[in-house]
Amino acid sequence: MSRGLHLPMAFEVDLLGLQLQGQPVLKTLYTALPRQRWTAIVGPNGAGKSTLLRAMASLLPAQGRIDFLDRPLGDWGPKARARSLSWLGQNESGGDDLSAYEVVMLGRLPHQAWLSPPSAEDHEAVAQAMRQTQCWDWRERRLQRLSGGERQRVLLARALAVQAEVLLMDEPLAHLDPPHQADWLDCVRHLTAQGRTVISVLHELNIALQADELVVMAAGQVHHQGAPADPATHRALQAVFDDRLQILQVQGQWLALPFSPAPAAPPPAAGDLAPVLPLRRPA
C-alpha cells in the first residue's frame, strides 16, 4: 500500500518517531491500513509491533501524524473514539475479581451514560459477544478462576461487545488452542464481511498469512507492506527473520515454516576413513 493511494483508510500513520524512557523504539515510519479489511502486523521480537499498535490506540504519544477514519486521532473525543475503536491488549491485567459477564460488560461503557444501568441493548451485545467466543457457559465465573485461554476468550468478547468499527488486537491468539484459533479466524472474517476493520499483531505467521494485508516490521520501522500471496512479502518475511523461514503453499494456503540451517558436517575422523578389510589368517 503506497503513499498517494486514495482508498478509504482506517488508519494513516506518518511517524517521525516514538521514544520510551528516552530510548527510540519507533523510527520514521509510514503505513496506511485499509478499512473493512484484516491487516496483520508481523515481525521479530522487539520490532516495535505492540508499540505501534499502542500508539494507534492513543495509549502512547508519538511524534508525527496518526489519522483515524480520516480525522487526526487527537481530534477525537475519548468517548467517540472508544465507541469506534476497540482494544484488546497483550497480557491485560485487572478485573480479576469481576465475573466474566461483568468484564465483557465493560466493553459497553462507551455506550452508557454516566452511572446509568446497562440497557437491554447492552445486555444483548454482551450475550452475543460471549456466545461468539464460546464463553457464555461460564459467565458467572470470576476472571481469576479461568485458564489463560478461557480468560483470553472473555477479553476477546469484551472487545467484540464494543461493536466498534475498528478493532485493534495485540496477540489475540495468545493461549488459544487450535480450534479456538480457527474460531478467531472465522470471527475476523465475519467482522470484515460486516464492514468492520481488524488490525492485529500476530506471532502466528501461518494465521497472519491468511490476512488481507501484511505489515512486516523490523527494528522500529515498516520494512514492507503487501498481500500475503505476493512474493515480495515472502522475501520481506524471510529477510526480517534472518532467512530462518521457508514459505510454502500447501493446498492453496501459504505456510511459514521455521528452520535451522543444517549444521556443517564435522570432518571425518581418520579411523572412519580406513578401509575395512576382511581379517585373514596369515598363510
Ligand SMILES: Nc1ncnc2c1ncn2[C@@H]1O[C@H](COP(=O)(O)OP(=O)(O)OP(=O)(O)O)[C@@H](O)[C@H]1O
Ligand atoms: N517501557 C519501555 N521502555 C523502554 N523500552 C521499551 C519499553 N517497552 C518496550 N520497549 C522496547 O521497545 C522495543 C519494541 O517493543 P515492542 O513491545 O513494541 O516490540 P514487539 O515487536 O511487539 O515485540 P514482541 O514480538 O517481543 O512482542 C523493544 O526493544 C522493547 O525492549
